[in-house]
Amino acid sequence: MCTNFTPTRNSEWTKTHFGVDLPDEYPAEAYPGYAAPIIVKGRHSGRVACGLARFGLIPFWSKDDKIGRHTYNARSETVASKPSFRTPWRQRQYGLVLADNFYEPNYESGRAVRWQIALASGEPLAIAGLWDRWTDPVSGLEIPSFTMLTVNADEHPVMRQFHKPEDEKRTPLILRPDQFTGWLDATPESAAGMMHCQSMPALFSQARA
Secondary structure (H helix, E strand, O other), X not given: XXXXXXXOOOHHHHHHHHOOOOOOOXXXXXXXXXXXXXXXXXXXXXXXEEEEEEEOOOOOOOOOXXXXXXXXXXXXXXXXXXXXXXXXXXXXXXEEEEEEEEEEEEOOOOOXXXXXXXXXXXXXXXXXXXXXXXXXXXXXXXEEEEEXXXXXXXXXXXXXXXXXXXXXXXXXXXXXXXXXXXXXXXOXXXXXXXXXXXXXXXXXXXXXX
């Protein structure tokens, strides 16, 4: 699972891969409830856009936004059936979360040590995501939000070293550039076929204070 990441500010990379600019202002690090940039594609218009959305998906039917504290990650095994995710999954609301790195706890020392994970290439990460829109019943404002897809990482050479020893190892699903369009255009069937860590690009990790 992933609760904390660094949204990218590499506008040149975003322009090269998606033809869009990054939003102007957002927090240096993202936690559940924070705004961060995501890439989406209009299902009917085919237009690619980049905008800010809240980390932690708020289903359209939710009475308030508190559910977003628990919906920042969606398990690949259950995303199609969980009430919080099944409608945007079925409606093909797939997006890409843009990050320079993300953080996970390492317990090899006996205590949680914050480690940073990034691409070995040094390029930004495009993490498979799912988004939805929720209307605040008090203010009437429409709030876009997102979750990251996660997959089992018990056998991943980098990601298997994180979280408590007894916990299942998981990782956000990081896509390669040749998969970007496929994810944004995915059907539920094709998206399910992409959700495994074996094809992820090479990662590296390092301890952070």
